[in-house]
Amino acid sequence: DPSHKYLYAAIRSTNSIASFRINARNGDLTLINTISAAGNPVYVGTDKTGRFLLTAYFADSKAAIYSIRQDGGVQDSAVQVLATEKNAHAIQTDPSNRFLFIPCRTGETILQFTFDAGNGMVTPSVRDRTLTPPKTGPRHLVFHPALNVVYVANEFGSSVTAYRLDQADATLSEFQTLSSLPADFAGTNTGADIHIMPDGRFLYASNRGHESIAAFSVDAATGRLTSIGFIPTEKTPRSFALDPSGKFLYSAGQGSGRIAAYRLRQERGELELLTTYDAGRNPVWILTVRLFTEQ
Numbered sequence: 001d002p003s004h005k006y007l008y009a010a011i012r013s014t015n016s017i018a019s020f021r022i023n024a025r026n027g028d029l030t031l032i033n034t035i036s037a038a039g040n041p042v043y044v045g046t047d048k049t050g051r052f053l054l055t056a057y058f059a060d061s062k063a064a065i066y067s068i069r070q071d072g073g074v075q076d077s078a079v080q081v082l083a084t085e086k087n088a089h090a091i092q093t094d095p096s097n098r099f100l101f102i103p104c105r106t107g108e109t110i111l112q113f114t115f116d117a118g119n120g121m122v123t124p125s126v127r128d129r130t131l132t133p134p135k136t137g138p139r140h141l142v143f144h145p146a147l148n149v150v151y152v153a154n155e156f157g158s159s160v161t162a163y164r165l166d167q168a169d170a171t172l173s174e175f176q177t178l179s180s181l182p183a184d185f186a187g188t189n190t191g192a193d194i195h196i197m198p199d200g201r202f203l204y205a206s207n208r209g210h211e212s213i214a215a216f217s218v219d220a221a222t223g224r225l226t227s228i229g230f231i232p233t234e235k236t237p238r239s240f241a242l243d244p245s246g247k248f249l250y251s252a253g254q255g256s257g258r259i260a261a262y263r264l265r266q267e268r269g270e271l272e273l274l275t276t277y278d279a280g281r282n283p284v285w286i287l288t289v290r291l292f293t294e295q
Contacts, residue, residue: 001050004289006032006072008053010041017041017055017066019073024291033073038064038081043090048097052079052120056088056102063091063102065120079120085109085129089139094150099125099170103138105155110138112170125170130163140193145200149223153180153194153205160194160205160216162223178225180205180214192238198246202228202269206237206251213240213251215269231271234260239283244290248274252283259286 001008007020007029017037020029039060046053046068053066053074064078085107093100093115100115100122110130113122132138137156144151148165150172158181163172180191189209196203196218203216203225213233216225233240234253241250242264249262249271259279262271 001046001068001072002048003050004291006050006068007287007289008044008046008074010037010044010055012040012042015040017044017053017074019068021072022289022291027289027291032071035066035074035076038062038078042088045090045092047093047115047117047120048095049117051117054091054093054100056084056091058087058089058105061086061088061104061107063088065122067120080122082122084111089155090141092141092143094165094170095143095145096167098167099165101141101150101172103141103152105137105139108132108134108136108138110141110152110172112172114170127169127171130172130174132161133157136161137191139191142194142196142203144196144218144223145198146220147200147223151194151196151203151225153191155191158189158191158207158210160191160203160214160225162225176224178216178227180207181210182230185210193240195240195242195249197242197264197269198244202264204240204242204249206233206240208236208238208254211235211237213237213249213271215271217269228269231262231273234258234276239285241286241288243288248288250286250288252279252286254282254284257281257283259283 019032039057042058043056067075085104087106100113102111112125139155162176233251234256236255238254
């Protein structure tokens with residue numbers, strides 16, 4: 001959550017969601033509660049206030065919003081359950097917390113809503129969706145920290161698409177799509193995760209098949225991307241994360257069972273491999289959290 005006091009996990013083997021309290025001194029987790037989810041949860045995250053948990057259900061083609069209690073636990077019943085296009089893969093509010101978006105991979109759609117931060121309810125925008133071309137597969141998205149720009153990682157297209165975000169009606173307009181692969185790559189690949197530096201200068205997207213992190217520089221005035229290289233990483237980088245300072249990047253190799261740690265070169269956005277860590281079988285998600293020592 002925004003305070004870094006609580007962590008929420010999708011337990012896909014039991015169709016449930018678990019809430020944990022984070023020990024600010026050492027990162028240890030204490031279970032608060034577990035609830036039955038609205039389906040098989042592929043993605044969880046909070047709104048910008050930390051009052052509501054946003055959940056997406058890939059196989060069920062739905063999304064749900066839950067209230068978060070004062071103790072950090074999640075309420076048993078959803079505030080709202082939404083039917084989506086096929087294979088909802090993520091759900092996020094924008095930095096203003098006024099709009100909410102759901103990329104639906106196989107549905108080739110990004111659903112667009114207005115979000116009420118008072119009660120957690122959403123209503124479809126005037127234009128309630130952005131359609132993507134066939135075999136694009138919108139999967140995950142990130143927001144530029146200063147510009148009204150949204151970047152989407154496309155699973156089928158192995159690409160990143162940049163959209164303008166209209167603050168008047170929560171609609172998206174595409175203005176650029178770039179491949180996340182080298183021009184000479186001829187193998188099989190799917191795009192996966194996407195993250196942007198806290199200062200918005202560089203953006204990264206992961207490739208499963210090419211086994212790499214694609215790096216892009218971001219124009220500070222327009223938000224346009226320029227490819228700056230491809231960094232080899234662990235097999236099947238389904239998920240990676242930037243640390244809160246933007247100095248390091250961690251890539252989880254679902255196919256290798258290892259995590260690769262990189263130093264991010266601040267001036268040029270390049271990644272320098274530092275070391276790798278054993279992570280156990282099938283690491284599918286990785287998250288970094290800054291701990292705040294209790295006074």
